[in-house]
Amino acid sequence: MDRTLTQSITIKGTRDGLAILLKEEGEFQEVLDALKQKFSEGGSFFSGGEVTLDLGVRPLQEEECSRLKEVVEESQVRLKGILSDSPITKILAQQLGLQVISTGSIIHSRTRQDHPVRIQRMDGTFPGTVRSSETSGKGGAASPPVPGVAAEPTLLVRRSLRAGHKVNMDGNVLILGDLHPGAEIVASGDVLVLGSLKGMVHAGATGKESSFVLALDLDPTQLRIARYVARSPEGAGGRRKWRRRLGASTQKSGKPEVARIKDGAICVEGFSGNLNLDEGHL
Amino acid sequence: MGKVIVITSGKGGVGKTTTTANIGGGLALAGRRVVLIDADIGLRNLDLVMGLENRIVFDLVDVVEGKCRSYKQALIKDKRFDSLYLIPASQSRDKEAVNPEQMRELCSILRQDFDFTLIDCPAGIEHGFKNAIAGAEQAIIVTTPEVSAVRDADRIIGLLESEEKSNPRLIVNRVRKEMVRKGQMMDIEDLQEILNVSLLGVIPEDERILISSNKGEPIVMDPTSRAGAAYRAIVAKLDHPGDGLVCEEAVPGSGVQSEGNGGFLGRLRRWFVKEEAAL
Numbered sequence: 001m002d003r004t005l006t007q008s009i010t011i012k013g014t015r016d017g018l019a020i021l022l023k024e025e026g027e028f029q030e031v032l033d034a035l036k037q038k039f040s041e042g043g044s045f046f047s048g049g050e051v052t053l054d055l056g057v058r059p060l061q062e063e064e065c066s067r068l069k070e071v072v073e074e075s076q077v078r079l080k081g082i083l084s085d086s087p088i089t090k091i092l093a094q095q096l097g098l099q100v101i102s103t104g105s106i107i108h109s110r111t112r113q114d115h116p117v118r119i120q121r122m123d124g125t126f127p128g129t130v131r132s133s134e135t136s137g138k139g140g141a142a143s144p145p146v147p148g149v150a151a152e153p154t155l156l157v158r159r160s161l162r163a164g165h166k167v168n169m170d171g172n173v174l175i176l177g178d179l180h181p182g183a184e185i186v187a188s189g190d191v192l193v194l195g196s197l198k199g200m201v202h203a204g205a206t207g208k209e210s211s212f213v214l215a216l217d218l219d220p221t222q223l224r225i226a227r228y229v230a231r232s233p234e235g236a237g238g239r240r241k242w243r244r245r246l247g248a249s250t251q252k253s254g255k256p257e258v259a260r261i262k263d264g265a266i267c268v269e270g271f272s273g274n275l276n277l278d279e280g281h282l
Numbered sequence: 283m284g285k286v287i288v289i290t291s292g293k294g295g296v297g298k299t300t301t302t303a304n305i306g307g308g309l310a311l312a313g314r315r316v317v318l319i320d321a322d323i324g325l326r327n328l329d330l331v332m333g334l335e336n337r338i339v340f341d342l343v344d345v346v347e348g349k350c351r352s353y354k355q356a357l358i359k360d361k362r363f364d365s366l367y368l369i370p371a372s373q374s375r376d377k378e379a380v381n382p383e384q385m386r387e388l389c390s391i392l393r394q395d396f397d398f399t400l401i402d403c404p405a406g407i408e409h410g411f412k413n414a415i416a417g418a419e420q421a422i423i424v425t426t427p428e429v430s431a432v433r434d435a436d437r438i439i440g441l442l443e444s445e446e447k448s449n450p451r452l453i454v455n456r457v458r459k460e461m462v463r464k465g466q467m468m469d470i471e472d473l474q475e476i477l478n479v480s481l482l483g484v485i486p487e488d489e490r491i492l493i494s495s496n497k498g499e500p501i502v503m504d505p506t507s508r509a510g511a512a513y514r515a516i517v518a519k520l521d522h523p524g525d526g527l528v529c530e531e532a533v534p535g536s537g538v539q540s541e542g543n544g545g546f547l548g549r550l551r552r553w554f555v556k557e558e559a560a561l
Contacts, residue, residue, distance in 0.1 A: 160478065162440030163433055180436050180476070 008034035024056040039075035050080035087206040088170040212260040230266040288418035292434030294405030297455040302402040308517030310366035314397040321414035322404035326371035333498020346384040382416035389417025421450035451482035483516035
């Protein structure tokens with residue numbers, strides 16, 4: 001048995017059956033090859049019970065997800081479901097007909113390793129956690145993480161987005177520029193526009209209702225947070241309406257504003273430098 | 283080495299063909315060697331507007347397909363000018379008859395023989411658009427002060443940026459000063475802010491344009507027309523880029539500046555300067 005390959009996957013027995021943990025980092029093809037090898041060697045080891053595949057935080061591409069599905073189907077192993085901490089992976093798996101188990105309903109077989117402070121890669125393969133002090137000593141207990149730090153990747157766009165441009169991001173989005181009418185941002189996390197937001201924004205697109213949208217000039221054609229949709233109130237009089245539709249400012253003094261869900265509706269408030277997020281919203 | 287400029291808009295009917303004919307005519311009047319290419323294959327108009335329809339023998343598709351020995355056989359010389367030529371489009375083919383690579387080849391040849399090659403781009407963002415921009419290194423965006431035209435222009439600018447034809451310049455056509463004054467039509471500063479590209483010129487609405495198109499006489503030849511004067515001002519800017527003698531106002535006497543907005547940091551500074559001014 002090739003030692004390096006087998007580290008891509010780890011098998012654990014839990015009271016709910018067998019769980020196969022797939023390595024969260026590195027080339028997915030290596031992990032798939034290891035899985036294939038394990039299945040073909042396994043023989044009777046896997047029969048008679050159901051297996052859970054634990055993907056951890058690894059975000060999958062659509063193509064990787066279907067390859068995974070193929071490997072499972074070819075092996076004739078009975079799959080109980082997929083366990084994943086990545087919203088995009090969960091959606092993709094569901095679309096492909098794979099059963100996705102919510103992390104609450106099964107005993108965690110993976111000890112979630114908390115990495116020390118690191119530079120985050122924009123593709124999110126090394127999610128980080130910010131701690132209030134360094135962990136020290138062998139196996140010393142980790143100090144609690146600082147609240148309000150999003151462990152999702154953030155896309156930084158250093159330009160304005162024009163009509164026809166569309167950003168899809170599993171994570172947060174920050175635009176250093178304007179969002180023209182006709183441009184769109186769809187993000188699973190928060191959206192911040194350091195400029196005029198005149199296009200369409202969907203924050204919390206995978207269902208996170210604690211997501212917010214912040215802009216120096218919040219004037220969207222349509223604004224969505226999770227499953228809520230809102231459009232800017234019609235300006236008084238015809239002149240303001242057509243100016244808004246063009247993308248011209250209806251008032252020159254743009255104040256920074258934040259939109260988020262409060263009491264079951266999207267609500268816009270002035271932003272004074274403090275978001276006042278509750279402790280529970282991480 | 284000459285310049286190859288594409289005149290595009292996204293939206294149809296805003297004045298690309300008229301602008302191509304008039305800028306071309308104006309440059310020729312200023313003594314330049316100019317060739318105009320009608321890239322709107324299937325719906326050719328540039329020849330009509332120039333009054334050269336009855337002299338067409340070969341067209342752009344014939345050139346790229348090799349039906350004529352060289353592009354020179356397809357050139358139509360406009361006898362009213364010293365050095366203005368036209369390569370017309372085909373009326374019976376469609377835009378798939380030409381591909382971007384062929385356009386690039388043709389433009390690289392024309393660049394050596396002419397001071398200015400102006401390409402009249404068809405409306406839309408599909409194959410015809412891709413053909414027209416392929417050979418050009420500069421772009422002029424034509425728009426009118428109207429919601430759909432502005433939105434389409436924004437899309438086009440975004441597409442040009444992805445093709446790395448950066449710093450396109452804007453011509454705002456069919457402006458009615460009275461309506462702007464009454465607040466019924468957007469003003470040029472608003473347009474510049476929305477589109478965020480540098481302004482090349484502003485053409486006022488002029489009913490003589492309709493007459494001149496029908497007659498096949500580009501209005502730049504008319505010394506009494508305001509639109510003609512505006513086109514001549516644009517030609518002066520194109521012909522002397524960065525020349526200190528050329529006045530910085532996009533339209534003389536209008537007080538409209540033509541500089542861009544200084545990029546993202548310039549725009550960001552305006553937010554905070556405004557805040558301070560409000561205090």
